[in-house]
Amino acid sequence: MFFAAILLHGLCLANAINFTTVYEWDEFDFIWPSGADSSHGQIKQNFKSSKVYLDYMAAFGERLFLSIETQSGVPATLVWLPTSGASTAPPKLAPFPSWNLHEKDNCDSIQWAKGMETDTDGRLWVLDDGNRKCPGKLWIFNLVNNDTTERVYQFPDTVVSHTFDKRWLHDIVLDKTQDDYLAYITQVSSENIIVYSRKTENSWSVKIPGVRISTLALSTKSEARQLYLGRYGSKELYSVSVSELKKEGGNATGRLIGKWTARPYRMLIDSANVLYAAFNYQSYTSKRNNSTPFHEERFHEVGQLGAGYPFTFALDANGSFWMTERNETDFGIRHKLLKAEVGARSYLYKILLSTDLPLRG
Numbered sequence: 001m002f003f004a005a006i007l008l009h010g011l012c013l014a015n016a017i018n019f020t021t022v023y024e025w026d027e028f029d030f031i032w033p034s035g036a037d038s039s040h041g042q043i044k045q046n047f048k049s050s051k052v053y054l055d056y057m058a059a060f061g062e063r064l065f066l067s068i069e070t071q072s073g074v075p076a077t078l079v080w081l082p083t084s085g086a087s088t089a090p091p092k093l094a095p096f097p098s099w100n101l102h103e104k105d106n107c108d109s110i111q112w113a114k115g116m117e118t119d120t121d122g123r124l125w126v127l128d129d130g131n132r133k134c135p136g137k138l139w140i141f142n143l144v145n146n147d148t149t150e151r152v153y154q155f156p157d158t159v160v161s162h163t164f165d166k167r168w169l170h171d172i173v174l175d176k177t178q179d180d181y182l183a184y185i186t187q188v189s190s191e192n193i194i195v196y197s198r199k200t201e202n203s204w205s206v207k208i209p210g211v212r213i214s215t216l217a218l219s220t221k222s223e224a225r226q227l228y229l230g231r232y233g234s235k236e237l238y239s240v241s242v243s244e245l246k247k248e249g250g251n252a253t254g255r256l257i258g259k260w261t262a263r264p265y266r267m268l269i270d271s272a273n274v275l276y277a278a279f280n281y282q283s284y285t286s287k288r289n290n291s292t293p294f295h296e297e298r299f300h301e302v303g304q305l306g307a308g309y310p311f312t313f314a315l316d317a318n319g320s321f322w323m324t325e326r327n328e329t330d331f332g333i334r335h336k337l338l339k340a341e342v343g344a345r346s347y348l349y350k351i352l353l354s355t356d357l358p359l360r361g
């Protein structure tokens with residue numbers, strides 16, 4: 001019995017990927033405002049490192065972007081980190097794009113960054129859930145043009161409620177089509193997918209009757225593109241064909257694909273059409289091959305972590321899988337940034353070939 005358990009465990013780990021630790025933090029710190037930014041005087045005094053809860057991650061070039069849960073003691077809800085540095089000392093969090101866009105209760109500032117995605121043209125798309133005063137928005141920044149704000153889209157009340165208690169923007173994925181970028185967005189626990197078109201600057205919602213949605217991931221183009229959905233409060237994985245999402249006001253059909261071992265809160269698909277998932281209160285992440293019947297494999301597993309949302313992750317254009325790990329104990333909260341080469345990029349890119357390493361798109 002004992003031997004069998006060891007054997008099973010060994011099998012799990014044989015499939016696991018070896019991550020290397022890039023940085024470790026006992027406490028987070030920020031790069032504080034200076035010079036032109038110094039009007040943001042008192043934020044440093046109010047900062048509480050223990051309040052930093054990393055939420056979503058995106059990668060582009062040599063930077064990682066992270067959203068942080070908004071609560072008192074957190075001075076900025078959107079930050080970036082370098083992927084490498086001259087020293088092994090963990091880097092400080094840098095506000096993105098600058099302190100100027102992190103003014104509390106100023107609706108021209110970012111209030112609550114949630115899901116994020118980078119596109120293959122160097123844009124960073126950020127969902128902003130706003131607050132009691134400010135409505136929900138989608139920000140698009142241009143990372144290859146000095147981090148300028150390219151667009152700020154405020155959702156109409158009919159698509160995303162302007163009443164804070166009726167809204168909970170969550171996650172975003174991008175669909176690059178022939179002549180447009182569409183964003184598919186979730187509002188936790190609603191049965192609606194919100195669709196935004198960059199070309200027409202318009203948004204609409206499509207209902208998936210019977211499937212309250214928490215997290216989502218978009219497949220590659222190797223299959224008729226599918227949006228994978230984690231059902232709210234459940235282990236069930238559903239898919240819906242994106243062709244059904246392009247018509248305003250319609251319904252789409254969710255198909256049950258399988259059942260995870262736990263409730264997923266975050267999902268991501270790579271350019272080889274492999275789906276990765278992280279689960280509430282579980283100290284492992286899993287993956288499955290979308291091209292085969294549902295079969296879950298452990299991807300990364302550690303001992304006890306004690307966190308409700310222990311991991312957040314992103315893929316870059318070079319085939320690196322980036323992941324943060326949160327370890328919450330009575331002695332404090334420690335974070336790690338981990339990295340593994342998976343040989344595949346984000347779903348937005350073509351599959352990674354060793355010969356086209358520096359190429360994009």
Ligand SMILES: *[C@@H]1O[C@H](CO)[C@@H](O)[C@H](O)[C@H]1NC(C)=O
Pocket residue numbers: 014015016017018
């Ligand atoms: C991970 O590292 C272990 C020990 O170095 C090695 O035996 C194993 O093959 C590695 N796994 C992968 C998937 O590279």
Ligand SMILES: *[C@@H]1O[C@H](CO)[C@@H](O)[C@H](O)[C@H]1NC(C)=O
Pocket residue numbers: 060061062063083316317318357358
């Ligand atoms: C990815 O590769 C490109 C080209 O080799 C390099 O410039 C870039 O820094 C790499 N990105 C990361 C995150 O390492």
Ligand SMILES: *[C@@H]1O[C@H](CO)[C@@H](O)[C@H](O)[C@H]1NC(C)=O
Pocket residue numbers: 146
């Ligand atoms: C980028 O922004 C910085 C700081 O605002 C400014 O000094 C610099 O001139 C800008 N560069 C370009 C190419 O616009």
Ligand SMILES: *[C@@H]1O[C@H](CO)[C@@H](O)[C@H](O)[C@H]1NC(C)=O
Pocket residue numbers: 207209249250251
């Ligand atoms: C969508 O489904 C709902 C049931 O959940 C139904 O009442 C409604 O008529 C359907 N709408 C369309 C456009 O089919």
Ligand SMILES: *[C@@H]1O[C@H](CO)[C@@H](O)[C@H](O)[C@H]1NC(C)=O
Pocket residue numbers: 272274289290291292
């Ligand atoms: C996924 O499954 C398909 C079909 O069996 C296979 O061709 C493909 O190589 C698998 N992908 C990965 C990344 O294992």
Ligand SMILES: *[C@@H]1O[C@H](CO)[C@@H](O)[C@H](O)[C@H]1NC(C)=O
Pocket residue numbers: 302303304305327328329331
């Ligand atoms: C989490 O932190 C505790 C206390 O420092 C430590 O004993 C434990 O090994 C850590 N867990 C992991 C998975 O690193």
